[in-house]
Amino acid sequence: MEGTGTFEKYRAMGELIASQGQHFVIALFILVVGLIVIKQGSKLLKLLLERFALKPQTVSTVNSIISIIVLVIVIATALEQLGMNSLVIRRVLFLVSLAVIGIIAIFRPLIPTLPFKVGNTVKVGDLLGKIEATTILNTRMRTFDGKTVFIPNSKIINDFVINYQFTETRRVKVDVGIGYDQDILKAKQILETIMIEDPRVKVTPRPTVYVLNLANGCVQLGGRCWVENAKYWTSRCELIEKTKLRFNHEGIIIAFPQLDVHHYHGDASPEFPGEEDHIREIDVK
Amino acid sequence: MKVVEALKVIDDGWVRKPEGFRVHFQKQENSEWVTEYSPGEKQKALDSDVVAWRLAWKLAEARKSDTPENDDGALVNIYVVDDLGNPTKYYASNQFEVFNRRDI
Numbered sequence: 446m447e448g449t450g451t452f453e454k455y456r457a458m459g460e461l462i463a464s465q466g467q468h469f470v471i472a473l474f475i476l477v478v479g480l481i482v483i484k485q486g487s488k489l490l491k492l493l494l495e496r497f498a499l500k501p502q503t504v505s506t507v508n509s510i511i512s513i514i515v516l517v518i519v520i521a522t523a524l525e526q527l528g529m530n531s532l533v534i535r536r537v538l539f540l541v542s543l544a545v546i547g548i549i550a551i552f553r554p555l556i557p558t559l560p561f562k563v564g565n566t567v568k569v570g571d572l573l574g575k576i577e578a579t580t581i582l583n584t585r586m587r588t589f590d591g592k593t594v595f596i597p598n599s600k601i602i603n604d605f606v607i608n609y610q611f612t613e614t615r616r617v618k619v620d621v622g623i624g625y626d627q628d629i630l631k632a633k634q635i636l637e638t639i640m641i642e643d644p645r646v647k648v649t650p651r652p653t654v655y656v657l658n659l660a661n662g663c664v665q666l667g668g669r670c671w672v673e674n675a676k677y678w679t680s681r682c683e684l685i686e687k688t689k690l691r692f693n694h695e696g697i698i699i700a701f702p703q704l705d706v707h708h709y710h711g712d713a714s715p716e717f718p719g720e721e722d723h724i725r726e727i728d729v730k
Numbered sequence: 731m732k733v734v735e736a737l738k739v740i741d742d743g744w745v746r747k748p749e750g751f752r753v754h755f756q757k758q759e760n761s762e763w764v765t766e767y768s769p770g771e772k773q774k775a776l777d778s779d780v781v782a783w784r785l786a787w788k789l790a791e792a793r794k795s796d797t798p799e800n801d802d803g804a805l806v807n808i809y810v811v812d813d814l815g816n817p818t819k820y821y822a823s824n825q826f827e828v829f830n831r832r833d834i
Contacts, residue, residue, distance in 0.1 A: 643778075651737075
């Protein structure tokens with residue numbers, strides 16, 4: 446009796462596959478193709494929306510809403526192929542999609558997002574490196590000395606974050622101190638020329654040289670120019686190298702911290718104007 | 731003359747900003763001296779003259795001929811050129827320099 450029951454089950458299943466199998470395969474095909482189209486279409490839509498200079502959050506929300514609408518249409522079409530085209534199912538799908546869209550639209554802006562993308566060079570607290578991956582709980586960063594650091598997202602949200610790739614360009618500072626007896630104008634000209642003739646330095650904003658300060662032991666010159674973010678480090682190092690070598694070649698002496706000590710004996714005569722009073726004070730003491 | 735026009739005059743007439751650099755060198759092929767560049771003329775030029783001069787110096791050191799008679803594999807007349815093919819001054823000395831100079 447048991448064997449007959451099993452046989453009946455298989456027979457019924459065979460009949461079902463014979464009658465509904467084609468519809469089932471078509472429904473499955475619609476579902477798979479639909480999911481692939483949604484995934485690829487979502488990427489294209491994101492690129493398209495980014496051209497309109499919308500906020501990343503807005504782009505993401507609009508993208509999610511459109512993806513959900515298309516997904517509901519795909520599911521409804523697949524169910525229709527299986528013969529489930531009742532009005533109730535369509536209404537349920539419509540209500541579920543409306544609820545999901547509502548939740549996304551209302552709560553998305555309240556969910557904190559990380560201020561960088563994978564591949565960006567970022568400084569979080571004291572850690573500087575390239576972002577390799579982000580998950581719900583933590584962010585994986587590879588520092589420039591090869592360490593992999595897992596940073597809790599809560600720490601990132603509550604800490605200062607510098608994203609070096611948020612803007613395309615970055616300013617390079619070339620500060621150098623020259624002696625008081627050196628030719629300031631010549632030094633400024635050399636420094637400006639070095640910056641202008643470097644292909645990586647942007648034409649606008651123009652490279653500029655300032656006299657930053659008349660410091661204790663030197664006249665401080667500051668060269669300022671803009672380069673692409675990706676070329677910042679090598680540009681800065683090479684501009685400093687060129688400045689040192691060109692100054693050497695042109696006879697501009699770079700100042701270094703120094704302290705002149707004058708030692709006077711009792712019968713010593715002052716070497717510089719004003720020192721006489723100072724020597725007298727020392728004698729009185 | 732507007733300031734913008736003055737700046738244009740300065741840009742055109744004071745310091746030229748090259749678009750890239752290549753290392754020029756000559757080597758012997760079938761007993762003839764041929765000129766080549768690194769990176770090649772169809773490849774993207776280097777954006778740093780410091781890197782280009784460093785490459786030139788290393789090439790010169792790596793392929794110095796033992797004697798003037800033995801030029802097999804030697805690379806001579808090594809210097810840096812800009813995107814127009816004009817020799818570039820060595821950034822350290824601000825002079826035109828040639829490594830492994832050879833009159834050919």
